[in-house]
Amino acid sequence: MELRKSYFADERKEDLHEVGQPRPRSDALGHVTGSTTFFADRNIPGLLHLKMVRSPHHHARILSVDTSEAVKHPGVVRIVTATDVPHNIYTILTLIQIGPEDEPVLATGKVRWKGEAIVAVLAETERAAQEAAAKVHIDYEVLPAVFSIEEALKPGAPLVNEYHPGNYYHYDSGECRKVRYGDVAEGFRQADHVLEQTYSSSPIEHAATETTGCIVVPERNERFTCYTNTQAMFFTLDNTSIILQMPGHKLHFVGGTVGGGFGGKVDVIVEPIAILSAKLTGRPVSFIYSRHEEMQVSSTRAAEKVVIKDGVMKDGRIVARQVSCYTDAGAYSRHSPYGAQKGAGHFPGPYTIPNVWADCYCVYTNRTPSSAMRGFGVTIADFALEVQMDKLARLIGMDPLEFRFVNAYRDGDIKAHRQATEGAALIEVMQEASRAANWPVADKFYAMSSYKKEP
Amino acid sequence: MAMLHGRGVAAINYPTGMNLGGDPTQALVHSTPTGNFVVTLSSVDLGQGMRQIMAQICAETIGVPTERIIVDTADTDTGPHCMGTFASRGTHRAGNAVIQAAKEARQVMLEVAAEELEVNASDLETDGVGNINIKGAPQRSISIFDTALAAHFKQGRSISGRGIFLVPRSYPDTATGAMKPATCYAHACTVADVEVDDETGEVTVLAIKNIFEIGRALNPKMVEQQLVGGSWMGISHALYETTEPYYPSRDFGGVDFNEYLMPGPGDLAETEIIVLERPAADGPYGAKGPGEMCANPLIPAVANAVFDAVGVRIDTLPITPERILRALKEQKADKRPAG
Numbered sequence: 001m002e003l004r005k006s007y008f009a010d011e012r013k014e015d016l017h018e019v020g021q022p023r024p025r026s027d028a029l030g031h032v033t034g035s036t037t038f039f040a041d042r043n044i045p046g047l048l049h050l051k052m053v054r055s056p057h058h059h060a061r062i063l064s065v066d067t068s069e070a071v072k073h074p075g076v077v078r079i080v081t082a083t084d085v086p087h088n089i090y091t092i093l094t095l096i097q098i099g100p101e102d103e104p105v106l107a108t109g110k111v112r113w114k115g116e117a118i119v120a121v122l123a124e125t126e127r128a129a130q131e132a133a134a135k136v137h138i139d140y141e142v143l144p145a146v147f148s149i150e151e152a153l154k155p156g157a158p159l160v161n162e163y164h165p166g167n168y169y170h171y172d173s174g175e176c177r178k179v180r181y182g183d184v185a186e187g188f189r190q191a192d193h194v195l196e197q198t199y200s201s202s203p204i205e206h207a208a209t210e211t212t213g214c215i216v217v218p219e220r221n222e223r224f225t226c227y228t229n230t231q232a233m234f235f236t237l238d239n240t241s242i243i244l245q246m247p248g249h250k251l252h253f254v255g256g257t258v259g260g261g262f263g264g265k266v267d268v269i270v271e272p273i274a275i276l277s278a279k280l281t282g283r284p285v286s287f288i289y290s291r292h293e294e295m296q297v298s299s300t301r302a303a304e305k306v307v308i309k310d311g312v313m314k315d316g317r318i319v320a321r322q323v324s325c326y327t328d329a330g331a332y333s334r335h336s337p338y339g340a341q342k343g344a345g346h347f348p349g350p351y352t353i354p355n356v357w358a359d360c361y362c363v364y365t366n367r368t369p370s371s372a373m374r375g376f377g378v379t380i381a382d383f384a385l386e387v388q389m390d391k392l393a394r395l396i397g398m399d400p401l402e403f404r405f406v407n408a409y410r411d412g413d414i415k416a417h418r419q420a421t422e423g424a425a426l427i428e429v430m431q432e433a434s435r436a437a438n439w440p441v442a443d444k445f446y447a448m449s450s451y452k453k454e455p
Numbered sequence: 456m457a458m459l460h461g462r463g464v465a466a467i468n469y470p471t472g473m474n475l476g477g478d479p480t481q482a483l484v485h486s487t488p489t490g491n492f493v494v495t496l497s498s499v500d501l502g503q504g505m506r507q508i509m510a511q512i513c514a515e516t517i518g519v520p521t522e523r524i525i526v527d528t529a530d531t532d533t534g535p536h537c538m539g540t541f542a543s544r545g546t547h548r549a550g551n552a553v554i555q556a557a558k559e560a561r562q563v564m565l566e567v568a569a570e571e572l573e574v575n576a577s578d579l580e581t582d583g584v585g586n587i588n589i590k591g592a593p594q595r596s597i598s599i600f601d602t603a604l605a606a607h608f609k610q611g612r613s614i615s616g617r618g619i620f621l622v623p624r625s626y627p628d629t630a631t632g633a634m635k636p637a638t639c640y641a642h643a644c645t646v647a648d649v650e651v652d653d654e655t656g657e658v659t660v661l662a663i664k665n666i667f668e669i670g671r672a673l674n675p676k677m678v679e680q681q682l683v684g685g686s687w688m689g690i691s692h693a694l695y696e697t698t699e700p701y702y703p704s705r706d707f708g709g710v711d712f713n714e715y716l717m718p719g720p721g722d723l724a725e726t727e728i729i730v731l732e733r734p735a736a737d738g739p740y741g742a743k744g745p746g747e748m749c750a751n752p753l754i755p756a757v758a759n760a761v762f763d764a765v766g767v768r769i770d771t772l773p774i775t776p777e778r779i780l781r782a783l784k785e786q787k788a789d790k791r792p793a794g
């Protein structure tokens with residue numbers, strides 16, 4: 001890696017001593033020698049292991065749950081079902097007033113995706129818990145399921161989640177988060193070319209080295225210590241407090257050393273049920289996802305569909321951009337309504353376009369819920385936007401890098417979400433890319449600057 | 456049948472933080488009796504090295520070497536509130552809170568030293584190696600070790616400080632979408648060189664050139680680890696990864712690292728990284744959040760390079776050999792003369 005200090009030198013003071021220095025990480029030696037203590041590196045006497053009974057169906061009514069055989073399995077200590085959960089409906093973002101609560105901790109009445117948690121089994125060993133979980137008998141009436149964004153939005157489609165009529169998130173702005181800037185219809189009329197293209201993606205797993213999990217110890221003072229690898233300590237504590245109807249002072253969360261997050265550890269999934277289990281048994285409880293659960297049960301990056309329609313002039317200026325973006329949330333909200341909205345704030349990308357229209361939908365399907373993941377709301381949008389930029393450049397016969405210079409945003413430019421641009425540096429990263437990759441552009445583009453005042 | 460070379464470019468920006476929900480983080484700083492400083496947080500180190508960065512920020516602000524900082528984080532009984540480590544917000548939000556707390560602690564430290572030296576606190580400066588000097592007269596000085604002892608056992612003062620950084624919530628306008636979704640923006644441009652085997656559909660990413668503008672590289676080595684790792688994740692997203700290869704069908708999903716495809720060491724491209732620094736007005740020492748964005752430009756750059764190589768567009772991720780071969784087959788069929 002090289003630092004190119006020649007750019008923006010007038011905006012930096014080189015007067016720092018500790019910051020800016022490549023000091024070795026204090027935790028590096030522990031990590032590379034395998035001696036760092038992670039949450040699971042604890043030998044706790046009397047530890048119980050939790051295994052979850054999960055739905056084999058994408059969408060089904062639960063007719064009956066029979067745990068009588070499982071509870072007799074050697075080593076089983078307790079079975080936890082929906083009726084044991086004090087407030088068995090939640091949504092993580094309720095803490096920032098993004099509702100409604102739409103997801104049960106343990107399914108009751110219905111399951112809405114294959115892998116949904118229904119019954120928790122607590123046993124002396126992991127093996128006993130796993131074997132007993134196989135002995136829980138659940139009768140289902142299978143219901144029609146929807147798997148794709150298109151199916152979900154069809155009139156008369158099976159309803160995925162009763163809290164989201166029409167199978168989409170209801171924003172205060174209606175069926176989607178909307179951005180309206182200028183007049184796209186007028187822009188398309190002016191344009192020399194109009195290009196509409198559709199982009200899509202499939203769900204992606206965070207694939208962190210360490211799987212999601214926690215160990216809970218009930219303390220003598222009636223508090224619960226939860227050793228966890230959550231990415232958000234108080235987010236998890238406060239949500240747990242609501243779900244378990246347990247005052248916050250009973251909860252003590254310890255964490256902060258995590259084997260990779262990437263957004264995969266911001267769903268409040270393992271802690272509430274593990275703490276409840278510790279309370280019900282009076283024993284320490286471990287609930288750690290297997291790799292299988294991490295891959296197919298834990299939230300993914302959402303599959304997305306992005307439709308972009310652009311109006312472009314022969315000289316390279318984009319005069320209108322209309323985007324419809326669909327986030328496949330799966331069966332429950334988790335962080336997806338937020339991610340879809342984050343996308344709305346991101347379009348039309350780092351370009352100055354006078355007419356912009358964006359509709360960002362959060363759609364429910366009978367799939368593993370998606371949630372936060374590195375750059376969500378933006379990553380797939382950038383894939384779509386930047387492939388579209390390439391197509392537009394080729395359509396008008398312009399070099400793809402030069403085409404980006406023509407449209408690049410600069411300080412003071414008003415973006416579609418009506419904020420003035422500050423601290424832009426798109427032009428400079430492209431100038432340096434042109435030099436480093438030996439991808440020459442016309443001299444006038446090397447003379448450009450993100451600064452407000454041009455020379 | 457041939458190995459075809461292609462080149463693609465992509466340019467992006469990326470927001471720091473999550474202002475659409477209100478975005479606070481707090482920090483506390485206090486000195487030990489011998490003049491070391493403890494930063495107390497509830498932020499989470501995900502493996503990216505947050506503890507190290509908070510230590511360097513605190514050291515810079517107080518004016519002591521980094522090794523004198525102890526970071527105590529992620530215990531809800533002791534650490535003040537943090538929204539969490541996500542949305543590229545850790546360094547930016549927690550860093551700003553640490554600066555505020557450290558400034559307050561530094562001020563008390565200078566006041567204690569001033570009383571020991573019988574001068575005004577405003578006449579003092581730190582030398583960065585553990586002493587407090589009188590400006591212009593460095594021969595008159597007191598060590599931070601002695602200053603902390605005096606505060607604890609003689610003057611009865613707590614060398615400590617409190618910090619919070621809060622970006623108030625932005626509510627999008629329902630009609631226009633006017634909003635302030637983030638504070639500062641990082642930038643990136645990637646050029647990818649690929650080779651595509653038109654017989655197997657396999658893509659090899661030969662080389663990537665990444666230019667990132669990240670405000671300020673607070674620790675250049677740690678920035679590098681983040682940007683290299685993110686770049687490879689981007690390549691992985693572009694060409695390999697999904698839990699459901701035939702989405703929206705739920706079949707054939709991988710359940711372990713044998714079935715869930717990711718690039719191995721032999722699949723990774725030669726990676727060159729160049730960093731530009733345009734300090735963010737509201738960033739801790741100008742830093743923006745580069746954590747998430749470094750994966751993003753790789754995906755379209757690789758997609759555009761694949762098109763440049765073989766002339767077919769794969770607009771669905773991931774760009775698998777199967778999708779490339781099907782598109783090539785279709786391309787051939789289209790070119791066949793009618794009738």
